[in-house]
Amino acid sequence: MIAEIVEAIKIASRSLMQHKLRSGLSVLGVVCGVMAVLAMIAVGEGTKEKTLKQIGELGIRNIFVKAVSLSDEQVQIARELLSEGLRFYDRERILSVVPDVEDIACLKEVRAAVISAVNIEFSPQIIACSANYASIQRLHISEGRFLNNQDIEGNQLVCAIGGDVAHKLGINGQIGKFLRIENELFKIVGILDRFYRDQEAITTMAIRNVNEMVLIPLGAENLLTKREEVQNIQSLTELIVLIKSAEKVFRAGEVIKRTLDLSHNGVKDYQIIIPLELLRQAQRTQRIFNLVLGAIATISLLVGGIGIMNIMLASVSERTKEIGIRRALGATRMDIILQFLAEAFMMTLMGGCIGIITGIANAFIISKVAGWKTSVTFPAIFLPLVMSVCVGLFFGLYPAVKAAKMDPIKALRTE
Amino acid sequence: MNFPVIEALHIEKSYLMGYSILPVLNGVEIRVERGEFVAIMGPSGSGKSTLLHILGCLDRPDTGSYHIEGHNVLSATDSELSKIRATQIGFVFQSFNLLSALNVFENVRLPFSYSRIEKGEARDRVENAIAKVGLTHRIKHRPAELSGGELQRAAIARALVIEPKIILADEPTGNLDSKTGIEIMNLFQKLHHEGATIIMISHNHQIANHAQRVIELMDGRIINK
Numbered sequence: 183m184i185a186e187i188v189e190a191i192k193i194a195s196r197s198l199m200q201h202k203l204r205s206g207l208s209v210l211g212v213v214c215g216v217m218a219v220l221a222m223i224a225v226g227e228g229t230k231e232k233t234l235k236q237i238g239e240l241g242i243r244n245i246f247v248k249a250v251s252l253s254d255e256q257v258q259i260a261r262e263l264l265s266e267g268l269r270f271y272d273r274e275r276i277l278s279v280v281p282d283v284e285d286i287a288c289l290k291e292v293r294a295a296v297i298s299a300v301n302i303e304f305s306p307q308i309i310a311c312s313a314n315y316a317s318i319q320r321l322h323i324s325e326g327r328f329l330n331n332q333d334i335e336g337n338q339l340v341c342a343i344g345g346d347v348a349h350k351l352g353i354n355g356q357i358g359k360f361l362r363i364e365n366e367l368f369k370i371v372g373i374l375d376r377f378y379r380d381q382e383a384i385t386t387m388a389i390r391n392v393n394e395m396v397l398i399p400l401g402a403e404n405l406l407t408k409r410e411e412v413q414n415i416q417s418l419t420e421l422i423v424l425i426k427s428a429e430k431v432f433r434a435g436e437v438i439k440r441t442l443d444l445s446h447n448g449v450k451d452y453q454i455i456i457p458l459e460l461l462r463q464a465q466r467t468q469r470i471f472n473l474v475l476g477a478i479a480t481i482s483l484l485v486g487g488i489g490i491m492n493i494m495l496a497s498v499s500e501r502t503k504e505i506g507i508r509r510a511l512g513a514t515r516m517d518i519i520l521q522f523l524a525e526a527f528m529m530t531l532m533g534g535c536i537g538i539i540t541g542i543a544n545a546f547i548i549s550k551v552a553g554w555k556t557s558v559t560f561p562a563i564f565l566p567l568v569m570s571v572c573v574g575l576f577f578g579l580y581p582a583v584k585a586a587k588m589d590p591i592k593a594l595r596t597e
Numbered sequence: 598m599n600f601p602v603i604e605a606l607h608i609e610k611s612y613l614m615g616y617s618i619l620p621v622l623n624g625v626e627i628r629v630e631r632g633e634f635v636a637i638m639g640p641s642g643s644g645k646s647t648l649l650h651i652l653g654c655l656d657r658p659d660t661g662s663y664h665i666e667g668h669n670v671l672s673a674t675d676s677e678l679s680k681i682r683a684t685q686i687g688f689v690f691q692s693f694n695l696l697s698a699l700n701v702f703e704n705v706r707l708p709f710s711y712s713r714i715e716k717g718e719a720r721d722r723v724e725n726a727i728a729k730v731g732l733t734h735r736i737k738h739r740p741a742e743l744s745g746g747e748l749q750r751a752a753i754a755r756a757l758v759i760e761p762k763i764i765l766a767d768e769p770t771g772n773l774d775s776k777t778g779i780e781i782m783n784l785f786q787k788l789h790h791e792g793a794t795i796i797m798i799s800h801n802h803q804i805a806n807h808a809q810r811v812i813e814l815m816d817g818r819i820i821n822k
Contacts, residue, residue, distance in 0.1 A: 185713065196698065197698070504696055506694075507694045507707075508707070508710075508711075509655075509682075510655060510688050510694075511688070511708045511710075511755070512679050512682040512684070512711035512712060513679060513683075513711050514675070514679040514711070515675060515679075516676065517710075517711060591655055591656055594655075594690070
């Protein structure tokens with residue numbers, strides 16, 4: 183059998199070489215199909231990787247509880263219902279009521295400006311946070327140290343600054359220098375690692391851009407706020423609840439929601455974001471995307487396959503005489519089937535290979551021009567290739583069988 | 598046991614033409630011994646091509662028996678018939694039937710695509726066959742570059758290469774001028790003297806007379822013995 187297949191491939195490649203243009207044109211459909219499938223898988227994989235990375239940065243064991251700014255009307259209702267927004271007190275409640283909580287970080291956005299010595303347009307976000315913020319969000323310190331509990335308890339005027347902030351401040355952004363925020367001087371004790379976060383993630387997933395932050399100890403912000411806002415002393419912008427294990431996140435999220443509903447008297451002045459849930463959603467979306475992709479791939483390869491069948495039928499009827507001669511010289515029906523199948527197989531394999539090369543080029547161009555992340559993985563190459571070869575064998579079978587079934591005498595008589 | 602190379606008895610064959618049955622062969626009996634050179638003569642429509650196709654295992658008779666060296670051919674399956682054609686029967690056609698994409702060497706080698714043979718031996722046998730018909734100087738030429746006589750020589754080499762039990766020639770000089778035709782006949786004579794068994798069909802008396810024995814066919818019956 184192997185000898186026969188080798189022989190069939192020899193004959194087929196010869197016949198393909200004889201009709202280079204025709205073979206080339208007829209595999210065009212397969213080329214386009216494979217190219218499209220590959221490019222789509224590459225884009226899909228790229229998007230998936232990016233989403234997973236973004237969500238991963240939020241931390242899959244975390245639950246974010248964020249204060250929501252209310253409209254005047256809603257504020258009125260909230261007052262009537264005696265809800266005071268997200269407050270430090272909510273942290274205590276969650277800690278005492280919700281099971282499996284490992285730690286909770288508190289964040290408060292401070293509306294104050296950095297007055298820098300060098301006069302540049304410069305407005306980093308000032309955030310008052312608890313000492314565990316760095317560990318929960320896995321922030322890395324490149325120099326110095328992060329804020330600690332002594333800073334918070336002692337109301338120390340210290341700060342840790344983001345990489346971009348340090349960079350913009352230049353020599354004034356070094357450890358031990360002082361940063362002026364409103365009328366107070368904060369000593370810089372730590373500089374955070376500068377790391378890449380694409381702008382899209384910051385906007386779509388509301389990830390804080392740590393690079394442009396100035397972090398001060400929670401409590402210190404009271405020195406910066408104006409007197410009329412002092413009533414908000416206890417309020418918070420964000421709680422990050424770290425759960426002991428990923429499996430318990432959903433249940434904990436549910437309990438947090440109920441707890442806060444109760445203590446806020448039903449006022450929706452907070453929102454709960456669970457990265458793990460976002461991840462699940464992304465995976466569901468990915469599954470739908472894959473399904474659509476599969477359908478498109480099937481259609482395009484089907485079209486390619488019909489093209490192959492068409493040309494194979496033409497080839498069979500054109501070579502009727504040859505089939506007759508080969509049969510007279512001792513070719514069995516199987517030999518003839520193998521010969522034409524090998525031809526279809528080689529055409530689609532060739533088309534598949536060209537498709538892969540152009541597809542990879544395509545994915546590269548897409549990522550350059552459209553700025554989408556693409557990722558050419560092993561299945562992105564292997565899957566369309568296998569599919570195209572299967573298409574070749576499937577659509578080549580009918581013409582091949584047709585050729586083999588010919589009456590050799592009639593085939594010999596044709597001119 | 599000494600069987601005749603070919604022994605076909607009571608061969609009947611008819612074709613369905615539209616709604617009527619057209620009998621082509623009516624009880625033909627033919628026996629060919631090893632080393633014979635037999636011509637089958639008859640006008641067109643006498644059934645000689647059909648007989649040749651049956652003898653060449655390309656077609657099956659409706660009734661009758663057919664043995665090659667004592668082996669019953671008619672009980673063979675389609676692929677077994679292919680095997681017989683590949684190893685025991687050499688065809689020579691009126692219109693040569695060489696593949697235009699292949700050169701002389703490749704055309705002559707073609708039967709070995711369908712019978713297992715060691716590569717080096719195949720090459721030797723192909724070269725010998727080509728030498729035997731006197732085409733060694735044309736070995737790398739394509740059919741389009743050859744004359745009619747050369748084409749038929751190449752086709753004969755292709756029939757010889759498998760060292761067949763019988764060579765079946767279907768009007769081998771039909772497409773050639775008379776001078777070339779005689780050359781081809783001389784080649785057949787030479788092969789015959791070297792021991793080949795040849796069955797040739799022709800409607801031309803002069804050509805048929807090159808054979809050792811002439812069988813005349815008329816309306817699907819043999820009219821001389």
